[in-house]
Amino acid sequence: MAEYKVKFEVFEGPLDLLLYLIKKEEVDIYQVNLTRLAGQFIEYIETMRLLDLEVAGEFLVMAATLMYIKSRELLPVDQQAQAQDDDDGEDPRWELIRQLVEYKKFKDAAAQLEALEERQQNVFPRAPARLEFDSETPARSEASIFDLVSAVNTVLQRFGKRPEQRDIFEDKWTVSEKIQLLLQALAQKPLMKFSELFAGASSRSEVVATFLALLELIRLKHLAAIQDEPFGEIVICRVDKPPAEAAARTPDTAPSPAPPPPGTGDQPSPAGAQPNTSST
Amino acid sequence: MELKLILEAVLFSAQKALSLKEIRDVFAGAPEHAEGDETARRLKKPKEDELVAALEDLAREHEQAGRSFRLACVAGSWQFVTQPEYSPWLKALVGHKARPPRLSQPALETLAIIAYRQPVTRAEVEQVRGVAVDGVMQTLLERGLIEQAGRAEVVGRPMTYGTTPVFLEYFGLRSLEDLPAADELRRVAVQKPEGLATVDPGLATAPPEQLTLPAEGTKPEGQPQ
Numbered sequence: 001m002a003e004y005k006v007k008f009e010v011f012e013g014p015l016d017l018l019l020y021l022i023k024k025e026e027v028d029i030y031q032v033n034l035t036r037l038a039g040q041f042i043e044y045i046e047t048m049r050l051l052d053l054e055v056a057g058e059f060l061v062m063a064a065t066l067m068y069i070k071s072r073e074l075l076p077v078d079q080q081a082q083a084q085d086d087d088d089g090e091d092p093r094w095e096l097i098r099q100l101v102e103y104k105k106f107k108d109a110a111a112q113l114e115a116l117e118e119r120q121q122n123v124f125p126r127a128p129a130r131l132e133f134d135s136e137t138p139a140r141s142e143a144s145i146f147d148l149v150s151a152v153n154t155v156l157q158r159f160g161k162r163p164e165q166r167d168i169f170e171d172k173w174t175v176s177e178k179i180q181l182l183l184q185a186l187a188q189k190p191l192m193k194f195s196e197l198f199a200g201a202s203s204r205s206e207v208v209a210t211f212l213a214l215l216e217l218i219r220l221k222h223l224a225a226i227q228d229e230p231f232g233e234i235v236i237c238r239v240d241k242p243p244a245e246a247a248a249r250t251p252d253t254a255p256s257p258a259p260p261p262p263g264t265g266d267q268p269s270p271a272g273a274q275p276n277t278s279s280t
Numbered sequence: 281m282e283l284k285l286i287l288e289a290v291l292f293s294a295q296k297a298l299s300l301k302e303i304r305d306v307f308a309g310a311p312e313h314a315e316g317d318e319t320a321r322r323l324k325k326p327k328e329d330e331l332v333a334a335l336e337d338l339a340r341e342h343e344q345a346g347r348s349f350r351l352a353c354v355a356g357s358w359q360f361v362t363q364p365e366y367s368p369w370l371k372a373l374v375g376h377k378a379r380p381p382r383l384s385q386p387a388l389e390t391l392a393i394i395a396y397r398q399p400v401t402r403a404e405v406e407q408v409r410g411v412a413v414d415g416v417m418q419t420l421l422e423r424g425l426i427e428q429a430g431r432a433e434v435v436g437r438p439m440t441y442g443t444t445p446v447f448l449e450y451f452g453l454r455s456l457e458d459l460p461a462a463d464e465l466r467r468v469a470v471q472k473p474e475g476l477a478t479v480d481p482g483l484a485t486a487p488p489e490q491l492t493l494p495a496e497g498t499k500p501e502g503q504p505q
Contacts, residue, residue, distance in 0.1 A: 013409060013410040013411030014410050014411075015411075016410075017412035029378075031364070056411070057410050058412075059409055062410070063395065074435075098398055099407075099408075099410070102408055103408055103409065106389055106392045106393050106396070106408060106409075107389060109392040109396065109459075109460065109461065110385070110388035110389040110391070110392040111388075112460040112461070113388050113391065113395075113451060113460075114382075114383075114458075115390055116451040116452060116453070117382060117383065117388075117450065117451055118382075119364045119451035119452065120450065120451055121382075122364035122365075122367035122368075123361045123362060123363075123364055123366075123452060124361060124362045124367070124370040124374065125296075125297070125359055125360070125361050126291070126294065126295075126349075126359055126360040128362065212438065266390070
């Protein structure tokens with residue numbers, strides 16, 4: 001019935017609610033009027049139900065305990081004392097107060113732990129060597145599938161909207177052929193810009209075939225798609241040679257003209273430049 | 281040369297927190313590198329209590345000097361760390377610490393109960409908190425702050441839980457003895473106040489003068505269950 005339920009966040013459990021009510025009354029836990037507290041507690045549960053908030057089973061157990069305590073108070077004094085004797089010996093009021101006091105202490109301890117947690121987060125050790133290492137890792141982050149799809153979408157815009165009329169023709173390119181071509185291309189160059197992959201493509205189906213080939217090779221961990229900054233140019237490289245290493249090696253193999261580093265915006269590749277100017 | 285100052289030099293240049301064992305290894309290896317230095321040979325095998333005393337002395341000295349850093353002992357390992365108030369500049373220097381998100385209130389409460397009461401069963405934790413703790417326990421286990429400690433000798437032999445060294449590191453504690461108000465909370469000693477049993481009908485609890493806080497240091501007859 002009630003599928004849409006809001007979790008009552010303020011109070012984690014019935015003990016939290018009781019402590020809140022006691023705090024509101026501004027009395028010591030040991031001096032609290034449990035009968036009045038029982039009334040307020042049940043009032044709260046009613047309100048929570050009215051608001052269609054999920055009332056956890058623990059709250060109902062607590063309500064029952066409180067009602068039991070309240071009902072015992074109604075008995076004459078002599079019978080009260082008797083009831084306590086043949087009970088299991090534990091006064092339910094005392095039991096509840098003991099539980100509240102205990103919980104309150106742990107709540108306070110949790111607050112102290114929280115303070116320690118905060119302090120410790122601001123404490124720095126003598127040699128933050130590991131942290132430097134940590135900050136290096138995100139620099140060479142792999143592009144997500146969403147980055148790749150959005151990049152291929154940019155490439156596809158080059159071919160304009162799907163034509164209303166379509167000729168049916170045989171697919172000239174298969175994914176497996178493109179896999180071979182991609183592996184060949186990247187065997188010669190250590191890394192390629194994403195847009196370069198599609199520079200020679202002449203149709204949508206060819207772009208799609210190349211893209212599927214790329215995804216397959218990434219899945220097989222032959223290639224990796226690296227994006228150094230969010231929404232930046234995606235670079236494809238072989239997995240056995242991470243781009244940092246590959247970039248460092250490029251000057252060795254071809255010392256005279258240093259290739260432009262990937263990601264510099266002033267030298268857009270032909271495939272990337274055209275859709276931006278024509279389609280928008 | 282004083283033991284304390286040697287420790288200071290070692291910890292100053294150490295790349296990580298050093299345990300007592302690692303410190304003793306340093307002392308054991310020193311004579312090889314000290315050509316004829318009598319001190320290195322003399323201090324080849326420092327006694328553990330002497331080491332701890334020297335380390336504590338050194339920590340106190342740094343504390344009193346009011347420097348921006350102090351010698352901290354976390355989970356039994358010693359290290360120089362900065363004081364928390366200088367964190368803005370250190371964050372700018374080394375970047376944010378790669379730390380998991382802060383713990384939620386229920387997680388902190390559950391962790392507090394486990395820390396003070398360990399080894400403790402899930403049921404005992406739930407009894408104190410008054411709510412189910414399955415999800416929270418799972419989070420704490422995944423973050424390595426608690427671990428299974430054994431089984432309780434009661435019906436069903438339920439799993440018991442305790443805190444890990446990661447817990448101490450996370451909160452910057454030297455040991456479990458270092459927990460705030462540890463002796464008070466470990467086994468909560470609350471005594472049933474006198475006079476609670478007799479109250480006037482209609483009055484929920486005994487009048488204030490009949491209810492007294494348990495006197496400090498009183499021991500309970502048995503563990504509250």
